[in-house]
Amino acid sequence: MGRLIDSLAEILQNVSSQLPDCTSLRAGSNPECSESTSAAARNYWAAVRKGTSAMSTSTPTNSSNQQPAAGFAMPKNLFGFGPIAVAAAGVLGFISVFLPQITIEMSDFSITTMESTTETELIGYFTEGAAGEGVLLLIAFVLAIALGAVAILKQAKELTLAAAGAGIVVGLFALLRSINIMSSADELAFLADGGPAFGAYLMLFAALVLIAGGVLCVVGASKLPSMLNKQAPGATVA
Numbered sequence: 001m002g003r004l005i006d007s008l009a010e011i012l013q014n015v016s017s018q019l020p021d022c023t024s025l026r027a028g029s030n031p032e033c034s035e036s037t038s039a040a041a042r043n044y045w046a047a048v049r050k051g052t053s054a055m056s057t058s059t060p061t062n063s064s065n066q067q068p069a070a071g072f073a074m075p076k077n078l079f080g081f082g083p084i085a086v087a088a089a090g091v092l093g094f095i096s097v098f099l100p101q102i103t104i105e106m107s108d109f110s111i112t113t114m115e116s117t118t119e120t121e122l123i124g125y126f127t128e129g130a131a132g133e134g135v136l137l138l139i140a141f142v143l144a145i146a147l148g149a150v151a152i153l154k155q156a157k158e159l160t161l162a163a164a165g166a167g168i169v170v171g172l173f174a175l176l177r178s179i180n181i182m183s184s185a186d187e188l189a190f191l192a193d194g195g196p197a198f199g200a201y202l203m204l205f206a207a208l209v210l211i212a213g214g215v216l217c218v219v220g221a222s223k224l225p226s227m228l229n230k231q232a233p234g235a236t237v238a
Contacts, residue, residue, distance in 0.1 A: 079220030083160060085213030086167035087148030093174055093206035094141040097134050099199030100124045102185045106193075124199060137177065140170045144210060151217070158228070160221040167214030174207035 100122035125134030144166045151163035178200055185196045 077220075079216050079223070082167075082213050082216030082218075082220050083148045083151035083163045085148075085209055085216060086163050087145050087152060089167070089206045089209035089213060090141045090144035090148060090170070093170070093203055093210070094138060094145065096199045096202040096206060097125055097137050097141070099202060100197035101181045101200045101203075102194060103197045104194035122197060124197075133177070137174065140173055141206075144170045148213070155224055156227045157221045157224045158226065160217050160224055164214045164217030164221065167210045167217060171207045171210030171214060174203055174210065178204040178207055 102123040104121045104123065106119050106121065125137065144163075147159070147163040147166040151159045181200045182196045182204075185194060185200070
């Protein structure tokens, strides 16, 4: 705004220097004075329009020198949701580790009371010495959450590819564990009533979303700027 005011002031000064001295003349007494004033006014408005147009286009934009954007921005296409899917699925998978994976119902008939009772047992990753696999799954899901969140906050090709790798690898690992849990539940069904619990289904869903998010990250990373192509200060782009 300051540059625009200075430019207009300079134009006014140049135009006023071209005007004849008409202060001592009555209106209409000097045709040359009135014609010169009209011509100067037309030149003034033409100069103002030209100066305003020049000011509006004087700041060039350089789209080829974009740096990785920091902070969350709403994705513009489907592939931009890849890191969000990886982080969200990681949270679901993390929760599923603490939920029951297998449900077993055992019936017991008492001869003395002539009554049958049913007991329900819930088996998870942190019951009966299975904490090792549970801890490993927790670490894997935390890794997926962290890399997905970093890729969301700083949109760069390398970070998005890292989130893609975490999503695919952790997703495949969780998928294999879910299939193994469901197979074990089917084998136990021959001995007692039961089957996969809600935790197994939630982990299966999280694994599939992780893999899909990783694939979206791979495709979307090709459209993001790289962290390695930073332009040196003062360098010009042709």
